[in-house]
Amino acid sequence: MNPQNPLDNVRIILSHTSHPGNIGASARAMKTMGLSSLVMVNPTHFPDHEADMLAAGALDVLTEARVCVSLDEALSGTVLAAALSARPRELSHNAYYAKQAAGILLEQARHHPVALVFGGETSGLSNEEAIKCQMLVYIPANPEYASLNLAAAVQVMCYELRLALENPPARESEFESATFEEIEMFYRQLEKTMVSTGYLNPDQPKRLLERLRRLFARARLEKEEVNILRGILKALSKHS
Amino acid sequence: MNPQNPLDNVRIILSHTSHPGNIGASARAMKTMGLSSLVMVNPTHFPDHEADMLAAGALDVLTEARVCVSLDEALSGTVLAAALSARPRELSHNAYYAKQAAGILLEQARHHPVALVFGGETSGLSNEEAIKCQMLVYIPANPEYASLNLAAAVQVMCYELRLALENPPARESEFESATFEEIEMFYRQLEKTMVSTGYLNPDQPKRLLERLRRLFARARLEKEEVNILRGILKALSKHS
Structure with missing residues (x-):
């Protein structure tokens, strides 16, 4: 509903x-x-x-x-x-x-x-x-x-x-939290996309990926949000 | 004193x-x-x-x-x-x-x-x-x-x-918060990118954009994070 x-x-x-x-x-x-x-x-x-x-x-x-x-x-x-x-x-x-x-x-x-x-x-x-x-x-x-x-x-x-x-409090009852595996799959896809566009140098990825992990950890991603973010990355990769 | x-x-x-x-x-x-x-x-x-x-x-x-x-x-x-x-x-x-x-x-x-x-x-x-x-x-x-x-x-x-x-803030993060405009510029760029790849239907954008706003509002974006996110979007758009 x-x-x-x-x-x-x-x-x-x-x-x-x-x-x-x-x-x-x-x-x-x-x-x-x-x-x-x-x-x-x-x-x-x-x-x-x-x-x-x-x-x-x-x-x-x-x-x-x-x-x-x-x-x-x-x-x-x-x-x-x-x-x-x-x-x-x-x-x-x-x-x-x-x-x-x-x-x-x-x-x-x-x-x-x-x-x-x-x-x-x-x-x-x-x-x-x-x-x-x-x-x-x-x-x-x-x-x-x-x-x-x-x-x-x-x-x-x-x-x-x-x-x-x-600004709802971090914990939401309405939406289901993403699992560890779902979030890790998002990070892998994000890294791959960034490397393929040249934005991320695969030899020195550390600091940038850490910053992004820190940001999304703070947000406590929900299932649907991971799906949206992965959908965006997929659309961008197909498009390119 | x-x-x-x-x-x-x-x-x-x-x-x-x-x-x-x-x-x-x-x-x-x-x-x-x-x-x-x-x-x-x-x-x-x-x-x-x-x-x-x-x-x-x-x-x-x-x-x-x-x-x-x-x-x-x-x-x-x-x-x-x-x-x-x-x-x-x-x-x-x-x-x-x-x-x-x-x-x-x-x-x-x-x-x-x-x-x-x-x-x-x-x-x-x-x-x-x-x-x-x-x-x-x-x-x-x-x-x-x-x-x-x-x-x-x-x-x-x-x-x-x-x-x-x-209620003074507990301890400020070592990183500087992004301003309203910086965050709004990120949202605009995100929307544009999503529309250009066909992921977002500009005639019915509302729910999806709201979900993304909700996610990033929860995270309380920092200046550098906005720069990173916008950098990724820019690299992806150039590449495509």
């Missing part, structure tokens, strides 16, 4: 937002990072002209947003929910920094809907709301003034989700 | 900002991450009530901000300046992603003043302004809508600076 974009599976939930400008700015923040699923729980004003203004080119995110009457309704269908929190809580939650949380959420979002929940501007999430989530998330901040604007917090979290999408 | 907090050495420069709200929101974004040095070049409205409102608890950053008449004046005394850019430019700059740029700036800021320069809301920095900086910075974003709000971009960059402060 070729999964949809995992970011489509990440629901941003804004609970009890007071300022409609923050809703619009959050929609814009989401879209700049490739997210589109916005859900509100009892917003004070929505729809609202100021929200539309601040959404700028992300008006479609607002138009398709859902409004719910409870966090339960907003979380319906998700398998994992993370609550943004500016302060430690006396709850039995796992707490993560923004980057770690984004990695965990994105991994789940490859297969199931997940949610990131943001509380209102003044008092954040209630304990009753936070307890419905399975993770707490902290954005690293100045301990003397950690009060990020709501839409700014949405921007940082969506940014980390995008980074998690673009 | 026990140096001051390096974040105190990072100057945020807002050039030709139109909306005072963005100035206030930027001040708040800065303070939440521990930055305090704000400099404006020809803001349309400043001081301004809306800027004060949106600064919230960061009013002190606004009060101590400087207003300059030119970018030259704003950059005075800095040893390194990075220009935020949403689009590639035809300049001989090194370009970096937000995280890399933050690491480089913070390293310099341990000893000298540095600057991060943000252009106006509508058209960003002029080429005349960008050319006065030594680095270009891109925030990874949705290619279909990459238009971050100004204060949101300030928030992301200040967040990365804070991460760079809190």
Whole structure:
């Protein structure tokens, strides 16, 4: 199966937002990072002209947003929910920094809907709301003034989700790793091709081959990647 | 010497900002991450009530901000300046992603003043302004809508600076990382070569190129590695 974009599976939930400008700015923040699923729980004003203004080119995110009457309704269908929190809580939650949380959420979002929940501007999430989530998330901040604007917090979290999408951790569950033999066959083919074009002097191959081995070792090649790379080399050799 | 907090050495420069709200929101974004040095070049409205409102608890950053008449004046005394850019430019700059740029700036800021320069809301920095900086910075974003709000971009960059402060890189590899442009030039050459051999159908290139980008992104290419890879492609193309 070729999964949809995992970011489509990440629901941003804004609970009890007071300022409609923050809703619009959050929609814009989401879209700049490739997210589109916005859900509100009892917003004070929505729809609202100021929200539309601040959404700028992300008006479609607002138009398709859902409004719910409870966090339960907003979380319906998700398998994992993370609550943004500016302060430690006396709850039995796992707490993560923004980057770690984004990695965990994105991994789940490859297969199931997940949610990131943001509380209102003044008092954040209630304990009753936070307890419905399975993770707490902290954005690293100045301990003397950690009060990020709501839409700014949405921007940082969506940014980390995008980074998690673009730079997945070394180990991937989705794709199968190449075996030792497959990788060695690729190196042999690469060496042969380089020698045949004169790029590599077979009498002094060592340093160059070592550099290439080091590069591909760092990437931890997957089966399909080895096939692609070998396919390219084969096409080039045939062509020449 | 026990140096001051390096974040105190990072100057945020807002050039030709139109909306005072963005100035206030930027001040708040800065303070939440521990930055305090704000400099404006020809803001349309400043001081301004809306800027004060949106600064919230960061009013002190606004009060101590400087207003300059030119970018030259704003950059005075800095040893390194990075220009935020949403689009590639035809300049001989090194370009970096937000995280890399933050690491480089913070390293310099341990000893000298540095600057991060943000252009106006509508058209960003002029080429005349960008050319006065030594680095270009891109925030990874949705290619279909990459238009971050100004204060949101300030928030992301200040967040990365804070991460760079809190999590300095373990030990830098002895080899220098390739820049954004160098890597993009490699991808272009790779694509061209694959198309010319018929391995890649230019009408349906997407998935294959994405897989290759994903592979090399994981490896975090170094300068010399890009040179080697491009050398191989060049030798193969000549030969054919």
